[in-house]
Amino acid sequence: MNTEATLRIMDRAHKEMGALPRAEQGTVYEFMNRFRANPRDPMLYLQVTATDVRTARIDGTYRALLLPVGPRDYLLVAVKHRDEVADTLARYDFQVNPVTGGIEVIDVRPVPVSTGGQPPIFAAFTDAQLLALGVAEPLLAQIRAVSGESELLALTATAPQLTADVLVALADGTPYQEVLEQITEPVRAEAPVDPHDLTAAVNNPATQVFSDDEALQAVLGETFEQWQVFLHPTQRKLAEKPTTGPTRVGGGPGTGKTIVALHRVAHLVRRLPPGKDKPILLTTFNRNLAADLRTRLIALGGQELTARVDIVNIDKLASRVVSEAKAGTGKRIIDDNKVVGLWQTFLLETGEKDWDADFLCAEWTQIILGQVLNSRADYFRARRPNRGRSLTRGERDQVWQLTERFVNWLDGQGVWTWRQVAERAARLEMDRAARAATAAEESSGSLLRHRYRHVVVDEAQDLSAAHWKMLRAMVPAVPDDMFLAGDTHQRIYDNHVTLGSLGINIRGRSSRLTLSYRTTRQILAAALEIMSGEVYDDLDGGEENLAGYRSLLRGERPTFRGAATWAQEQDLIADQVKAWGSPADGSIAVCVPTRELAAQVTVRLEREGMAVIEIGPDGPKTGGGVHVGTMHRFKGLEYQRMIIAGVSDGLVPRQMIGQFQLTDPKRYERERQRDRSLLFVAATRARDELAVFWHGTPSSFLTTRLTQQ
Template identity: 55%
Template structure:
């Protein structure tokens, strides 16, 4: 195939190969600007003399085109009207290493593999030691040397690597890898499927990787010359306007990542499950993306109609709004027309109001409820119990087990609650609880926890009526109608056919009871995603005991597509040696959790004063002048710090906006908020400030070490999860800063600190 002749169409379609944008963004800004102009000119007329498009010697499809005086674009010619941009390189590096450039159609996945061996091996050199020299160029040894390191994949044959879909030119290189650093250096520049196979192969046997990673994307009868079919199986982006490439480069693939489903995840989306199913995995592994694609899959399978038969829910307003925006980007308004999107407390409120439309009670959050508890303790002079303990006992034991009497509380289970209490203690606590609920009634208030419990009871009663009607219909030889007549004479049915839950680890028992009753038990009824390492509320549940049976229908994602390896490694250290559950009574680990991205090491800074800490925050944001302010976030432990940081940034001329319970207050500026506000959000660069003793965790937690050790451990663990969540919101860069004594949660990370 040669360069198109004058008879070819003038305008062409230009595609961008995945990972190419990550290389372009590393170039100097003037060169990136030249790339923007180049793509505009090339799409308009690739034969323009100024572009100097020409076929590279020894390559049938690979061409070069002029970006500026020093840089060239490398493009694969797919058809007369379609091109694939695979690299932008200095012209010297193009023409001196033509024999190191390789491309072809992967005979396993059917996608296009482009490999620059020079770049791959230089990546290995930066991350580890140089790859072994070819045998012909090795000097003859004069004396025995140290024992050669064992290759990482010594147990895997070249034939097996090929069967797994490893790019053919890289198979000899893979055989020489001896350290994880070399492996990660190779993965950074290898085709995506090759990287995923190799990372998974470090933790699992060949047979398992074949089934879990390769089989889902395997293509039969691949035509090695059909590049038009191959490009449809390749992770590319079509550039149709001048803004397309710019948005990809400026966002560093961030927007596309938020809806992109990797082929290896597709099987989780399209599988038919015999009942509730769960997908777990660490931050950035694509759990939410899987959930969103699952929603689209379920909607696509619905018959004609306009009713909203699929529910998507999560635990707060911010996340629900984000899910709506991402689902709209993924499937458009047609998908949203069949989907109900609501956070669980909003859903519970709707159920209760439907049953009691005349209620005028105001809802209060946990912070306001805790203040009410403190007022009761002040009024009664009670010092034996603290407000946090009473609040926890009321929500987790009394409301959690739907206890509605003193006798019922005496019988309630408290396994794992920590502090041991006697029968007399229970009597005192019940008396205080009655006083608390009476106080709320007098103020015409109710908590979201109370609403959730009432909603659960209402939905359970509703489901029981439906089941009774179905049994009666079956016994009378009817048509098996699952509808039931309500008191108003209206016909009822289960509210939804399918429910999809995001951030499942933070839902309370009452939420699960309500959701379970909203959908008929059966195939594909409930699909949930979550990670208990990111649990930031004390909602510990065993789903099986609540009727949500996921055993045998759980899967785990292990590759992070968002957070760099360097940030991930530091974040995992924040978790310490804590044990985490899998939402169904067993332990959960992050074993095998890896990142496919590389970046800089997190910056750790200790300052001498709060003023110096504010200065450090300001200086860091100014240093990040190459990205949009909205892609930067400052995370702090308290609301007071939000106010103080905002004031300092304003004084320094930096626009910022606070993240509230309803999302960012404004559309522009650096995002600032407390750690709780960042759950489920993502940023290119992140500062976590105030990471010091007494704030992370809060000082009151330390006091529990002596008075309530079990509760101390639970609060300490929750603080770890909160810091872990904050750290993994960053994709490219993370800065940790504090003044005074560092948080004990930092561990050996504190020793890495630079003083300022």
């Protein structure tokens, strides 16, 4: 007779396992194997308690608490010291949440009674209102008693995820309707929920469980982190939902966009027919981020899964396509930031005075190369969103002729730009897609196909228009074709695109994550203050905001301090690093606006006898020491403690953009927004503590509310 049983592990039991000594973790793992083989094994001492819960013996010290969810189907809900079992059984309640349909384990221990005499926080809401938001009913009495922030956080630390999310948002003053729309609706079960059907509930994605042995083994690996197995229900829905076309996930820093993208990739791989090919592309902005994605995908899904995925940064992908086609052989690729200078030289040499080099350079890269316009007629038909200045047909004709001459002029020097490489790659892929379509119509049995079946993009806000054209052509327009993760608030390169004008229609398939897992409420509040008053786009010509962006973590208020001179500000930096105990383990970073300042900070800290590691284009060279770098280098990184220095007027935003204020107001706005985003990205790299310094007048991005606290 078959004695085997299914055992799945709930996220909170997994957390408890993670807190055990390593030797004990191994014992739990052995216990699970034994239990799966035969739950009736007498060595396990499986016992039925007064509630539905069963207990079983892990070893001399620890007990497992198990909830039966079907015949031979169990859920591990807790791992407890044997002395705590009775107390735990008395205190824990289980329910199927009527909103999400997921199983919730609820700790109903009484909240310490407030002595402050403040009114209860949630007095304004009825029980029915709270329950409609998905709050766990057994906790209502405790929720009613909460009157201070520390009580609230004590409660939310052990409450089910949705309950915690809802309560924190309401306590922050988020209107009821917004909480309903932004927090509850995204995790609502698609089918009606039967609160008594535990079997259905355990298979509902809202129940955070895993059963995979590989994942279990990985739990025991030291580098393995919680995020790699468990997604927030909102995240899981996004990662696993079938889509009808290109889909975008937005959200502030630390909300897990990259994690969702990685889980999306793993989800897509698991649905592939077996094979040796790589039908999935996972791409991002630079090499450093691509390497990081590879490491994390291996940690999440293993080598075999990762082998089906092509992981490459976008420019390398473009140059690979171009060199496969033997295009551009012998030409040298020049940096995009040198292109304006080349336009200036070209205009000077040709004596052309009617047009400005900045304008022509942007028109050429963003519109002509960006939209892969092959002919003058194509250019005449092209839409030019966000270009500031409009052009008549006659003016377009002049611009077209100038760019043609400029391209020939570059060609004569044996050079081309990264944007040209991207455009050429896009054109090659578009030709290939067209030929594939013809071949499919003639059903000629041709093997010619699109390069990929699925494309997943991280840091989507920094890709340029030509990149998007290339990616669009690389994958057929079918369900689940493109999945984009990115946040325009973190855009630090000047690539404003309107996806609709590039053939990528994300309308109605765009969603936003709002819960930050990285940084504290206090740091988020400061970062949001930095962003106040700015309007950001949604990659498709509309607007996007950070409404509902929040955190459940709590920490110190960030420090904001000014010095009279740069020399004195460097003293502030050195003192702050010392005050944090000068750890040389790579947990502290100093971020400044320019390379010169970074070099000076390095010298200053080295004089204090500290080991300093500069962050290069490929990230920090080694893990240890105090990391120092410019703001651009901090994309994608995170630190326990951060100092952002040199946040002075004239440095942030850069002084040089002032010249555009009158000549090109649109450009001025864009450049200023980009500098603001840099500061926002830097501030949100900090997990626990943040210090912001300046000398002279503080940056205009630091409001008086920040500088005078």
